[in-house]
Amino acid sequence: MPSRTEALSIDTASWTLRLKTTAAPDEQLSKLARLLGRPVDDPSLQAAVEARVPGAVEISFPNRPRIFENTVYTLSVKPKSGFDVVRVGHPTLRDIEDSIDDEDGVWRGTLRTGNDIGWFPLEIVVRPNTGGPARTDRIAWQVWPLKLDFASDLKLIATDIEAVYPLWLFKFGVATEHDLGVGRGRSDRFLLMWFAQFRSRWDELERGLKVILQNPHVSLQSRSARLRAERLRGRINRKLEERIAVGGERPEIRYEATVWSSSLDTPENRFVLYVLDKCLSSLDRFRDAVDRPGLSPTFRALLDGWIRSVSAFRSDPMFHGVGTYFGLSKESLVLHNRAGYATTYRAWLELRRDLEFFASASAARLGMRSVNELYEIWCFLAIRRMLSDLGFRESERKEARWRKVGLEREMENGAGASFRFEGNDGLRLELSHEPVFGRFRSGPFHSATIPQRPDIVLEARWPASDEMPERRLLWIFDAKYRLMEDAAAGSADRDDEPMRDCDYLVPPDAIDQMHRYRDSILMRTEGSESRPVVSAFALYPGIFDQTRSPAGNPYAQGIQAVGIGAFPLLPSMNGDLWLRAYMDDALRSTSHAKTVRKRSVRIPVSGLEYPEDDVLIVYLTADRRPEYLERFREGRSELYHTYLQGGPSSARLGKVKFLVAIDVPHTDGPLRMIRGAYAIDGWNVVARSELDTAAAGSPQPRDAGAKCRILRLGRYLQLASPIPVPREPGNWFRYASLQRLFEARTFADLWSIKGE
Incomplete structure (x- = not known):
């Protein structure tokens, strides 16, 4: 049985936590430092552990990265004398809680980090064994990547994504429980969470409330009062006239009268106040539930803005004299038809279920996507930025189409986001995320065998000219947040070239996938078929000095020979120079005729001929x-x-x-x-x-x-x-x-x- 190394130890007055692994954390850190070209004790390689626990806390290796992605750890939580540990679980992932068992008072389990990097939170519920209320201790440690610079690369990736798709960074737990039953909450890649829909309904609610404050509904209400004769208003009945005539010489006499006045204390205004109170309480509870280390500042600011908005509406003088809402005894025409009230009422009918979900956030909380999803989205946006830098004008932006599944929105297959560009010479480009090439697609591009769904596709369309007809070509990119561990991982029969002797290679199956894309995607035009894919590339987080010649790319020979290979792509400085140079040569620096007349990469099968019908x-x-x-x-x-x-x-x-x-x-x-x-x-x-x-x-x-x-x-x-x-x-x-x-x-x- 392999020996286990302690990766992390947290000692408190109530319990002791230990994480052990068969991997060697020191070797993992040394390899990461070597990939980044830095010493192990570099200030940028500083980790953090946060513990919200009463009393003193002792943490082993407090500043060194010890927890890494794609690693398996054994967890043990042992109570101290005088305390019992009631529960140990993850605030988001129910399957982690199910994998941790209580054995003679000691909680043990297995944690697999996968591609989830960032803050990993854990909740430990502890109770004094002499009795008394239980408390929840919250701790969180950082899971570090093995292929990226945690301090800069991940921050740049998140910043670039948030600038275009802020809420796509987040998702709920793998298994959530809500009023629709237990369902899979795992989102498809490149997913916009249902917060986008919530925010649109929220904006509608705010618009309705603003109209109500400007023109509130009032009603006439009567009350009995004793007034002096000079304060009586309106029509006076005959009996009261006689009494006033008799007591005319005594001005201090007060007479019983019915007084009418306008009031804001109507059932409709009570309903609006009830909506504001429910929104405020639900959002406050949700903020408290998700306020933990690693929460995105963008999302926290969005949530705080909603709460401030509700508080501002709630404190308006209009609601000072409005009473408690006990329901409506009958249908209200004001709520259905009046400006502001009808908008607020419709928005509330759709928001209330989502707010119930907010209030029960302990069962399903907000988290950040796995790094492989973030890397794919970032690669898509990086190529978009690259095209803009090369001088192409962005002319159109197509949003993804979504379907609602429970409280989440999933992207429809083949309907991902895309950006369209135009060049000065009439060249048109379309950059698409996860398009589907099926056998029965109505468009010109299709697959002759099984449907293909590459991560990123760039289509170039040159207009017809006197010397050339219109041409449509494709470049395929697939984001691969993976590195081949060592030369042996590829086996000698698959990767034995001397030029491949380096630490930054994609696994061989990633290159196999590029061959599949290039060979299976066809274009149908007026009864004939052709292969539109010029090249297919894997994009991976390899670290190279890209200020040197692109010939330093270990896949340069394959790219030149057959149009298949890989490009290292990172957000750090000069991390995209080789791909940028290739795109410049393929799209901007060459004419239409030169591009389409490049030597074909089709190599004939031995013994067969491919005559050119010219x-x-x-x-x-x-x-x-x-x-x-x-x-x-x-x-x-x-x-x-x-x-x-x-x-x-x-x-x-x-x-x-x-x-x-x-x-x-x-x-x-x-x-x-x-x-x-x-x-x-x-x-x-x-x-x-x-x-x-x-x-x-x-x-x-x-x-x-x-x-x-x-x-x-x-x-x-x-x-x-x-x-x-x-x-x-x-x-x-x-x-x-x-x-x-x-x-x-x-x-x-x-x-x-x-x-x-």
């Missing part, structure tokens, strides 16, 4: 003008047009470099002839009506308003011997390769593929 073969009909046909027979043509509708697709035509026209001989017999090939210098789109007879070969177009592509023909390559082609009716086109065109003796030798 020749478009078209069939000329005998109804064209003789001089038009003569120019094609002699190799003197300069233009050829084909209709956009029914002609070659833009994607397919972009691969074509030569045009072959099957011309009509002088004697219109059973055969046609291929005499040579024209180089295509470019093409553009015009209306058919803009073409004259010389360019089109026909004075009467079949559709003058239809769009046509005009191919500009250049150098003519003549065949040594013409290739006869059987006569076929109609207009048609096919594709072939230039090499086979010059090797073929018959039309069948071209191995052509009929165009669709």
